Structure formats: structure tokens, C-alpha cells
Amino acid sequence: MDGVTRPSPAGEAPLIEVENPATRRVIATVADAGPADVDDAVRSARKALGTWAATPVVDRVAVLRRAAKLLEDRREEIAQVVTAELGAPIRIARSVHAQLPIIVTATTADLLASYDFEQRIGHSLIVHQPVGVVAAITPWNFPLHQVTSKVVPALAAGATVVLKPSELAPLSALMLAAILTDAGLPEGVLNVVTGGPVTGRALVDHDDVDLVSFTGSVGVGRAVAAAASRTVKRVTLELGGKSASLVLPDADISTAVKVSVANAFFNSGQACNAWTRLLVPADRLEHVNDLAQAAAEKHTVGDPTDDKTRMGPVISDQQRERVRAFIRAGLGDGARLLAGGETSPDGCGDGYFVRPTIFTDVDPASTLAQDEIFGPVLSVIGYRDEAEAVEIANGTRYGLGGSVWSGDTDHAVRVARRIRTGQVDVNGGAFNPAAPFGGFKHSGYGRELGVHGMAEYLEPQSLQLPADAGRD
The missing domain is CATH 3.40.605.10 (Aldehyde Dehydrogenase; Chain A, domain 1)
Incomplete structure (x- = not known):
């Protein structure tokens, strides 16, 4: 001073x-x-x-x-x-x-x-x-x-x-x-x-x-x-946040899933605006599960000083235990584990590493889908129609970020306007440091x-x- x-x-x-x-x-x-x-x-x-x-x-x-x-x-x-x-x-x-x-x-x-x-x-x-x-x-x-x-x-x-x-x-x-x-x-x-x-x-x-x-x-x-x-x-x-990535039926689902998984795991999931809920048409759920599982396998966990590493540790032992507790809660609530889990990744030494984790068949009202985890955990949720998708996206106490994916950008914007959050990325629109964040x-x-x-x-x-x- x-x-x-x-x-x-x-x-x-x-x-x-x-x-x-x-x-x-x-x-x-x-x-x-x-x-x-x-x-x-x-x-x-x-x-x-x-x-x-x-x-x-x-x-x-x-x-x-x-x-x-x-x-x-x-x-x-x-x-x-x-x-x-x-x-x-x-x-x-x-x-x-x-x-x-x-x-x-x-x-x-x-x-x-x-x-x-x-x-x-x-x-x-x-x-x-x-x-x-x-x-x-x-x-x-x-x-x-x-x-x-x-x-x-x-x-x-x-x-x-x-x-x-x-x-x-x-x-x-x-x-x-x-x-x-x-x-x-x-x-x-x-x-x-x-x-x-x-x-x-x-x-x-x-x-x-x-x-x-x-x-x-x-x-x-x-x-x-x-x-x-x-x-x-x-x-x-x-x-905090509990942001949803809402994939509409006419979207490029492969791209939407790939980007959404990457967003959820970015910074080891330690981002308040991370898209931790992936909302997809119920009739495409199993296809999405396959895509999400394949995407998760590409997120290499390891030494953060290595240029090839995509995901490092979480910040502390306390944070790691918090994330593991949410993973256990998801299993207890009946969600299906697609990737990851609470065990430590192989070959990562003594650091506070967490495996990139994906659940599917997640109840929108469950702890996994409602609470901010602040770790690399993604919930895949199926919806019946657009109205239900918007309801699920808005169905938490948070409203920080999110995304909407559609083959029709104008349609995606109309849906984005219905999402009660401070920021919504449309079809992968990039973060803008000059735009208001909150x-x-x-x-x-x-x-x-x-x-x-x-x-x-x-x-x-x-x-x-x-x-x-x-x-x-």
C-alpha cells in the first residue's frame, strides 16, 4: 500500500x-x-x-x-x-x-x-x-x-x-x-x-x-x-451458476455436445458460468450419451506444466472432496455414470485431481442438477419438447450463463431470450470481454x-x- x-x-x-x-x-x-x-x-x-x-x-x-x-x-x-x-x-x-x-x-x-x-x-x-x-x-x-x-x-x-x-x-x-x-x-x-x-x-x-x-x-x-x-x-x-446448454432438435448435435463437454470441463469445471447441464431431446439421449462419453475421453488429466494436458487438478483437497461427494450423491439418486467417477485418475501423483465425470438419466430436480458443484461434472438431461427444455433450463435458483444450439440462429435467439440468465451463447458464440457479465x-x-x-x-x-x- x-x-x-x-x-x-x-x-x-x-x-x-x-x-x-x-x-x-x-x-x-x-x-x-x-x-x-x-x-x-x-x-x-x-x-x-x-x-x-x-x-x-x-x-x-x-x-x-x-x-x-x-x-x-x-x-x-x-x-x-x-x-x-x-x-x-x-x-x-x-x-x-x-x-x-x-x-x-x-x-x-x-x-x-x-x-x-x-x-x-x-x-x-x-x-x-x-x-x-x-x-x-x-x-x-x-x-x-x-x-x-x-x-x-x-x-x-x-x-x-x-x-x-x-x-x-x-x-x-x-x-x-x-x-x-x-x-x-x-x-x-x-x-x-x-x-x-x-x-x-x-x-x-x-x-x-x-x-x-x-x-x-x-x-x-x-x-x-x-x-x-x-x-x-x-x-x-x-x-454461482448452474448453467444449461440447451440443444434443440435441429442443431448440429455432434458439435453441440463436443463444445458443451469441453465447456463443462474447462478449468477443471471451476467456472461459475460452466455449462454443467446438457439438455437434449429425449429421443436422441442415447446418441448424445455416446458422443459425450467419447468427448470426455479426450480430456487428458495430468501434469499442468505439460502442453498436452487438457485438465489439471482442482484447487484443494477440500474442493476435491466436495466434488467427490456430489458424484456419490448422483449415484445415490439413481443417475447413470457414463464417464469418470470419484476415484483418482491414474498416474497423477499426489495432486488434487478429479476424473472428468458425466452422468446421464439425471433428474432435473436432483442435487446433481440443482447445486453448483464447481468441478468437472456434467449432467445430461432429456426433455420432451421445447417448452420443457426452457422450463428445465430456468429451473434452478441460478441465472448466470448458458447456451442454445439450433440449425436456425434466429430460432436459437428466440429461445435464448426466454432463458433467465445474464449471458447466453448462441451456437457457440465466443466470450466477449466488452459485453456485460453478471x-x-x-x-x-x-x-x-x-x-x-x-x-x-x-x-x-x-x-x-x-x-x-x-x-x-
Whole structure:
């Protein structure tokens, strides 16, 4: 904080060990910051707010563009760090985990350069002011991308930030802070406090934090919103998902199944918007089962530093046991196991590996089809007609992502409009880092990325001008 890295006062904070989930070896230690450290960080952010908010847009743009260039220059180093702290296969760490932050930072810089911070409505001048001090609390599954998706738009808006990355994967977030400092971000504008739940609670409870942006589980998100209400903080929540890939009868079923299986297993299934339910016409179910089983066999599990590996470990022993418990529950509920299971993959050593798993004949009301697993487990569900398919797709408490597949794109779009989620991919449409990301229902509220993401960190102020005031 204040542009320098320092330990907790008098070295009082205990240390948290950061573990490589593929090897179970400790690769780093970070401080478990306490309330005093959080107070220092918030004070630093508050002190820097006035100057940063008043910094000309062109100068803020320049910082972000330099940061995007430095992220590009250090892309391989970032990928290696993400592979070590998360267990992401190196080729995915390079193409997604290290690449998306470059795109988000550059895109936000371009958006900021053209954003209209003032508008006239009649005799009123509407001025968009930064929200103030932002507490950003991020998860471990996309340890740099999700940090960038909060920090960069907040900085663009003129807000200052106190970031608490996940204690399970904090190393790439610390790299981002160093990169932003090298890019010319002034002292105190971004402050990082590492730590666990106590650190997070201290941030949420702090009287001088104006907005909390949280990504994580529904249970913790609910607690964050309740705690923040005491001080009437603004809150944005990006929570869980149970997304459906809905394959209509006229779709290219082979392609739809292949892509859907890959999506479900991407990042070892540790993605809030993963398509974990595959909805297919009941009369094509056995054909789909064959296709899905064949697709699963191509998802090689193993050493994430090997370029050939498609799936690495899950993040921790606790997460692995959670996934295994869901697999046991699926078997207990009568679902039929097509691939995988709870036993460890062969030849993977001591890491927290889970076999890519597919169930079929899954009851849409079962635990397997209703709860977020956050692991490589896919449920195949048959439907009778389109109306039932849409009902099943909407039939969970979540509403984050999903997809619709059809030979007629216009038809697919009509169906997608009926899916109550924040994002729907149509016939494999690619992720767009400039489009708003967020959810309906228990998947949270608020949006990240693009113009909508930056707007979360702005407050509109109305200045009522005299009738004869100029309009220049």
C-alpha cells in the first residue's frame, strides 16, 4: 500500500501457505492481514481518492495502456504463476488466464478514452463521479482475470481500490499490483491486503469503504450484502451458476455436445458460468450419451506444466472432496455414470485431481442438477419438447450463463431470450470481454466488463443550472 510492499505491523500477521494443487508443495507464503492492516489500506485509498478522481482522463488512459503492454510483456511469467498457484494447464494459462487480463485492460482503456462523463438533460448537467473507495474481494478460480475485471474498471472510473485476492491463489494478483505501479499508478490508488475470511470481513465492515465488489459463493455473498447494509455500502455480487446448454432438435448435435463437454470441463469445471447441464431431446439421449462419453475421453488429466494436458487438478483437497461427494450423491439418486467417477485418475501423483465425470438419466430436480458443484461434472438431461427444455433450463435458483444450439440462429435467439440468465451463447458464440457479465436470481446483481462494468463504479450527480447557463 502507498506504493510499497510491507509486512503487517511488527510482523504480527500469521502467514498463509500457498500450495501448488498439482504437487501439494508450498510455493509461497503471504500475510493473513488483520483489521489493522485493512484499516491502513483503506486509509491509504481514501487519502489518494481526491487526487486520482481529479486526474485527467487522458492520464488514466495512459496508465492503463502502459499496464496492458506490461501484462503482454510478462504474459509467459504470469501463465507460469497461474499454473503453479491454480493448477491450470499451461496452454490454458497462456491463452486464457494470462490473455484475458491484457484484453480487459486494453479494452477498458479504449472505453475510458471515449466515455462521456457529462451529459445535459434540460437545464441539468449530469456528472458521473467515482463511487469512492472500492473493496474488491476476488476468488481463486480465475485469479488474475477476475481481479482485473474489478480493479481496472474501478481505476478507470477514478475510484481507489483495496483488493483482497483469494488466499488460495494470490500470487498473480500481487503481480498485477506491481505491474500497475510500474505503469505509473500513483501511491495509494491500489492497495492489496492478503488474507482469509477475517480480512474480508474487516473490509466489508469498514466504515470508510463505499462499495464492495464480491465474487464467490451464494452463502458468502448473502453475508457480504447483509454486513454491508449496516453502513449503506453499494454492493455488486457475482455468485454461482448452474448453467444449461440447451440443444434443440435441429442443431448440429455432434458439435453441440463436443463444445458443451469441453465447456463443462474447462478449468477443471471451476467456472461459475460452466455449462454443467446438457439438455437434449429425449429421443436422441442415447446418441448424445455416446458422443459425450467419447468427448470426455479426450480430456487428458495430468501434469499442468505439460502442453498436452487438457485438465489439471482442482484447487484443494477440500474442493476435491466436495466434488467427490456430489458424484456419490448422483449415484445415490439413481443417475447413470457414463464417464469418470470419484476415484483418482491414474498416474497423477499426489495432486488434487478429479476424473472428468458425466452422468446421464439425471433428474432435473436432483442435487446433481440443482447445486453448483464447481468441478468437472456434467449432467445430461432429456426433455420432451421445447417448452420443457426452457422450463428445465430456468429451473434452478441460478441465472448466470448458458447456451442454445439450433440449425436456425434466429430460432436459437428466440429461445435464448426466454432463458433467465445474464449471458447466453448462441451456437457457440465466443466470450466477449466488452459485453456485460453478471447474473439473474441467486447468481447476483451488478455487472462486470465493458461500459456496464465501469458504470458500477460511478455515481451520477445532477447539477441544476440556471436557465440562462451556457451549453458549451
